[in-house]
Structure formats: structure tokens, C-alpha cells
Amino acid sequence: METKTVVTALAALAQDSRLAIFRALVQAGPAGLAAGRISELTGIAPSSLSFHLKELSHAEMVSSQQAGRFVIYTANFSTMNALLGFLTENCCGGNPCSPVCTPACSTEKEPS
Amino acid sequence: METKTVVTALAALAQDSRLAIFRALVQAGPAGLAAGRISELTGIAPSSLSFHLKELSHAEMVSSQQAGRFVIYTANFSTMNALLGFLTENCCGGNPCSPVCTPACSTEKEPS
DNA sequence: TCCATATTTCAATGATATTTGAATTATTGA
DNA sequence: TCAATAATTCAAATATCATTGAAATATGGA
Numbered sequence: 092m093e094t095k096t097v098v099t100a101l102a103a104l105a106q107d108s109r110l111a112i113f114r115a116l117v118q119a120g121p122a123g124l125a126a127g128r129i130s131e132l133t134g135i136a137p138s139s140l141s142f143h144l145k146e147l148s149h150a151e152m153v154s155s156q157q158a159g160r161f162v163i164y165t166a167n168f169s170t171m172n173a174l175l176g177f178l179t180e181n182c183c184g185g186n187p188c189s190p191v192c193t194p195a196c197s198t199e200k201e202p203s
Numbered sequence: 204m205e206t207k208t209v210v211t212a213l214a215a216l217a218q219d220s221r222l223a224i225f226r227a228l229v230q231a232g233p234a235g236l237a238a239g240r241i242s243e244l245t246g247i248a249p250s251s252l253s254f255h256l257k258e259l260s261h262a263e264m265v266s267s268q269q270a271g272r273f274v275i276y277t278a279n280f281s282t283m284n285a286l287l288g289f290l291t292e293n294c295c296g297g298n299p300c301s302p303v304c305t306p307a308c309s310t311e312k313e314p315s
Numbered sequence: 316t317c318c319a320t321a322t323t324t325c326a327a328t329g330a331t332a333t334t335t336g337a338a339t340t341a342t343t344g345a
Numbered sequence: 346t347c348a349a350t351a352a353t354t355c356a357a358a359t360a361t362c363a364t365t366g367a368a369a370t371a372t373g374g375a
């Protein structure tokens with residue numbers, strides 16, 4: 092993972108609303124959540140939510156797919172794990188560090 | 204670790220200059236680096252560096268100590284580990300996908 | 316003491332981020 | 346088709362962040 096990508100991913104998570112969104116999606120698992128449901132769960136206004144989801148998408152922290160009238164968002168576990176990998180290697184190097192989930196959390200589909 | 208603290212820590216690392224500073228300090232290990240040395244290594248101007256070091260300090264990602272004319276900065280590994288702990292917990296904890304957590308780093312240093 | 320070095324602070328500027336509400340696009344069902 | 350629902354886009358306002366250079370603080374050595 093390049094540092095530019097890492098900074099983008101970190102910045103995506105380094106914000107109250109977006110961390111809340113991402114956590115909700117992680118909890119929801121591979122099934123994901125519709126945008127409106129995320130709005131309900133987090134109390135973020137739709138237009139603001141759209142803005143943040145776009146940020147998270149751009150950072151490839153979440154994926155989305157249209158389902159009828161709904162847009163379903165899912166946490167992108169592979170990016171999350173790559174980020175964790177980078178942080179563990181580069182920011183924990185040569186020091187005692189905690190166990191990390193290596194591949195784990197595989198999503199059903201991988202839109203690329 | 205509270206989410207407010209997490210956001211602060213993530214925001215501290217979510218910036219080119221600060222990620223570079225932090226990585227340099229991680230590489231330097233417990234001995235740390237003087238501010239001027241960090242400036243040399245990263246090419247960040249002193250006043251800008253001070254600003255970023257303050258951000259990192261405020262997020263408790265680095266610690267500092269006066270040593271004569273120099274101020275020595277060191278990476279704060281405990282905060283980093285706490286951050287990784289939070290992120291892995293939220294990545295793999297209590298969600299539908301069965302987590303398979305394995306220790307990513309042994310006690311010995313591995314060449315990367 | 317005086318001067319050079321190391322670092323921080325400050326104010327000003329420019330650049331990004333965030334939120335809001337209104338307007339827009341797209342889909343479903345009657 | 347029309348009306349209702351789901352979500353996004355847009356522009357404007359506000360807030361926060363990052364960089365710069367000059368000035369200030371502090372330490373060590375001649």
C-alpha cells in the first residue's frame with residue numbers, strides 16, 4: 092500500500108461521522124446497509140451522508156451497489172486489512188505489537 | 204480507547220508530513236530524533252514541523268524530552284498499539300464474518 | 316557577557332473540509 | 346402517466362487545516 096493511499100484511507104476514517112458510518116457498515120457485515128438506513132442509525136442528514144459516503148468510496152473503504160431504489164453500502168474489508176497491515180509494518184516495526192486480523196472478514200463479492 | 208481519541212489519532216496520521224514524521228520516529232526507535240534531524244530527514248521547514256509535532260503530541264502519538272539545546276521526539280508505541288487494537292476490534296469483533304486472528308508479528312524482527 | 320544554534324510561537328494567507336437546504340436524478344408502484 | 350420514495354448534486358456559508366517568514370525563547374560555549 093502506497094503512503095498516498097494510506098493517507099487517503101486514514102483521512103477517510105479520521106472524522107466522527109465517517110468513523111460512525113464505517114463502524115455501522117462493519118457491524119452490518121457483508122450484507123451492508125442502504126444509505127437511508129445509515130442515515131437513521133447515525134443521525135446524519137442525507138446530503139451530508141452522501142458527501143461522506145463519497146469520501147469513503149473514494150478511499151475504497153466502502154463499496155456500493157444499486158438495489159432497486161436503494162443503494163447498498165458495504166465495508167471494504169480488504170482495504171481495511173491492507174491499512175492495518177501497513178500500520179503494523181511501518182508504524183510498529185521492530186517493536187512488540189499486538190495481534191492483527193490478517194485476511195479475515197472476506198466479503199462475498201469483490202467489485203473491481 | 205474512545206472514538207474521540209481514535210479520531211484524533213487517525214487525524215494525526217492522516218497527513219503526508221505527519222505520517223512521514225511518525226515513520227521516521229518509528230524507524231529511529233526508542234532513541235528518538237531531535238527536531239532538527241526530523242526536519243533534515245523529511246525536508247519539512249522548522250516552523251511547519253513544530254506545528255505537526257504539536258499535533259502528534261496532542262494526539263499522544265509522540266512524546267518529547269528536552270536534551271540540552273535539543274528536543275528529542277520519540278514515537279509513542281503504546282498509543283499506536285491502542286489504535287491498532289481499536290481498529291482490529293472494529294474490523295473483526297462481533298460481526299457476522301468469522302474472524303481468524305493470527306499474530307501478525309512475532310517477538311523477533313522480520314526483514315521487510 | 317555575547318553570539319550562534321535549536322526550537323517554538325505568532326499572525327497572515329491560502330487551501331480544504333463540512334454542513335445545510337433546495338433542486339435534481341432515478342426507481343417503484345398505482 | 347403520475348406521485349411517492351431514495352439518494353445524490355449543487356452552491357453558499359462556515360469552519361478547520363497547512364505553510365510561510367519574522368520574531369521570540371532557550372540553551373551552550375567562547
